[in-house]
Amino acid sequence: MASSSIDRRRFLILAGSGTVAALLASSCGNSSTSPVEANDATVARLEQQRRKSGARSVERQLVAAPTTVDLAGRKIATWAYGDTIPGPELRAKVGDILRVQLTNQLPEPTTIHWHGIAIRNDMDGVHDLTQPTISPGAVFTYEFALANAGTYFFHPHTALQLDRGLYAPLIVEDPNDPVTADVDQVLVIDDWLDGIDGATPEKKLTDLRQRGGMGGMGGMNGGTPASNAGAMSGMSSNLLGGDAGDIDYPLHLINGRPPADPATVTVASRARVRLRIINAASDTAYRFAVGGHRLTITHTDGFPIRPIEVDTLLIGMGERYDVIVTALSGVWPIVAAAEGKNTIAAGVLRTTDATASAAPSPDARPTELDGQLLHYSDLVPAESVTLDARRVDRTHRIDLTGDMMSYTWGIDGKSYPKSSPLNVADGERVRLEIRNKSMMWHPIHLHGHSFALSEGGARKDTVNVLPGETRTVELDADNPGQWMLHCHNTYHLEQGMATIMSYRR
Numbered sequence: 001m002a003s004s005s006i007d008r009r010r011f012l013i014l015a016g017s018g019t020v021a022a023l024l025a026s027s028c029g030n031s032s033t034s035p036v037e038a039n040d041a042t043v044a045r046l047e048q049q050r051r052k053s054g055a056r057s058v059e060r061q062l063v064a065a066p067t068t069v070d071l072a073g074r075k076i077a078t079w080a081y082g083d084t085i086p087g088p089e090l091r092a093k094v095g096d097i098l099r100v101q102l103t104n105q106l107p108e109p110t111t112i113h114w115h116g117i118a119i120r121n122d123m124d125g126v127h128d129l130t131q132p133t134i135s136p137g138a139v140f141t142y143e144f145a146l147a148n149a150g151t152y153f154f155h156p157h158t159a160l161q162l163d164r165g166l167y168a169p170l171i172v173e174d175p176n177d178p179v180t181a182d183v184d185q186v187l188v189i190d191d192w193l194d195g196i197d198g199a200t201p202e203k204k205l206t207d208l209r210q211r212g213g214m215g216g217m218g219g220m221n222g223g224t225p226a227s228n229a230g231a232m233s234g235m236s237s238n239l240l241g242g243d244a245g246d247i248d249y250p251l252h253l254i255n256g257r258p259p260a261d262p263a264t265v266t267v268a269s270r271a272r273v274r275l276r277i278i279n280a281a282s283d284t285a286y287r288f289a290v291g292g293h294r295l296t297i298t299h300t301d302g303f304p305i306r307p308i309e310v311d312t313l314l315i316g317m318g319e320r321y322d323v324i325v326t327a328l329s330g331v332w333p334i335v336a337a338a339e340g341k342n343t344i345a346a347g348v349l350r351t352t353d354a355t356a357s358a359a360p361s362p363d364a365r366p367t368e369l370d371g372q373l374l375h376y377s378d379l380v381p382a383e384s385v386t387l388d389a390r391r392v393d394r395t396h397r398i399d400l401t402g403d404m405m406s407y408t409w410g411i412d413g414k415s416y417p418k419s420s421p422l423n424v425a426d427g428e429r430v431r432l433e434i435r436n437k438s439m440m441w442h443p444i445h446l447h448g449h450s451f452a453l454s455e456g457g458a459r460k461d462t463v464n465v466l467p468g469e470t471r472t473v474e475l476d477a478d479n480p481g482q483w484m485l486h487c488h489n490t491y492h493l494e495q496g497m498a499t500i501m502s503y504r505r
């Protein structure tokens with residue numbers, strides 16, 4: 001209570017003394033601080049600092065609209081960017097200014113969130129927080145500097161639109177990238193239900209609300225309650241600490257194609273292939289492997305790590321990994337096994353000297369999937385991106401809460417927008433302790449920043465938190481504005497597992 005009487009002048013004096021962090025931490029809603037909004041002058045000033053003189057401008061047009069896609073011969077009605085899934089790949093170089101004019105031809109409002117980009121706050125695409133929604137028929141131009149190289153993607157931050165076909169890669173190349181490759185190939189993985197036997201994400205959410213996690217089973221793949229005993233959803237994984245997901249999707253896609261009509265990457269024998277793996281799914285983690293090959297992991301969530309070789313990796317929704325594969329002569333399965341869901345997404349790696357008729361079986365499960373697995377503790381950041389050791393100015397502890405029966409999800413027992421914001425101030429080192437008190441894993445994503453994992457120190461913007469687990473991350477609050485911190489399960493986000501990291505002054 002005492003803190004609410006502090007006037008602005010006294011606050012500024014305190015701000016220089018180091019006492020302010022403790023004060024603010026205990027004064028949620030403190031009337032003497034005000035939020036640094038997306039339209040604040042400091043946001044525009046920082047963007048100017050990101051723009052180097054002579055920076056190249058990359059301009060693109062994008063249309064979000066209903067369309068029909070071909071999934072192994074089935075014509076499926078959905079929503080997409082530019083008639084394809086994924087949408088058109090955007091590629092630019094670090095330092096470029098990206099200008100994307102979005103035309104909304106969807107029957108409902110939309111926005112675009114540029115996932116992982118340390119973006120200016122007013123271009124972050126969170127409706128009613130950083131911009132109003134873009135109405136049907138309206139046009140909005142996103143424009144921002146690309147401060148960091150890496151593998152990113154973009155998608156709506158509106159309702160359940162991400163679980164349709166509205167997603168696409170955004171690749172920011174670094175001309176001085178120490179990782180070289182002969183081929184640079186993006187692989188976007190997605191779980192798919194839209195338009196299959198009349199399903200839509202909205203109907204699925206209604207189902208989940210009515211029947212809890214049970215709504216995810218039994219429908220499309222004919223699961224029975226008996227076969228699903230033991231886990232609410234019937235889909236369980238030791239790697240994910242229990243329930244793997246809420247929805248048993250009928251299809252899993254790599255680059256918009258199901259295993260029956262796989263995406264094929266054709267390269268010369270011995271080519272060094274950089275695979276940029278993006279999990280754009282809504283409710284599925286994938287175990288990724290390439291048959292007959294080891295994977296050299298070079299980046300996670302866009303940021304470089306000390307390269308490490310493994311057989312397989314687990315990728316949660318919103319996470320990205322860059323890996324190098326040296327292609328052996330032949331035809332090899334690229335597999336993203338839907339973790340805990342007993343089905344796969346698949347593609348093909350083919351060398352130009354391979355027999356034309358050779359093809360892996362569409363349901364091939366390479367032994368690498370059960371080989372050496374990448375762990376977060378294996379991820380050591382490259383020196384250039386290691387967060388310097390520094391005293392923590394402020395710690396926020398949050399609990400991930402909710403349950404499958406009521407199908408409500410939240411943070412500290414409150415669903416967004418009722419959840420309490422996490423106040424920070426520009427320039428602080430912030431520690432987040434994220435404790436999962438629910439019975440299901442959650443991939444937690446922070447907008448506008450990358451954080452360092454306490455374990456190993458890798459820079460990421462999305463981290464999987466298993467049931468009962470606490471993940472601690474640290475970040476430098478260096479991008480003023482209002483930023484979402486949320487679960488990247490599309491349905492959990494829609495049900496409120498979100499809060500705001502709120503810059504205050």
Ligand SMILES: [Cu+2]
Pocket residue numbers: 409441442443487488489492493497
């Ligand atoms: Cu979640």
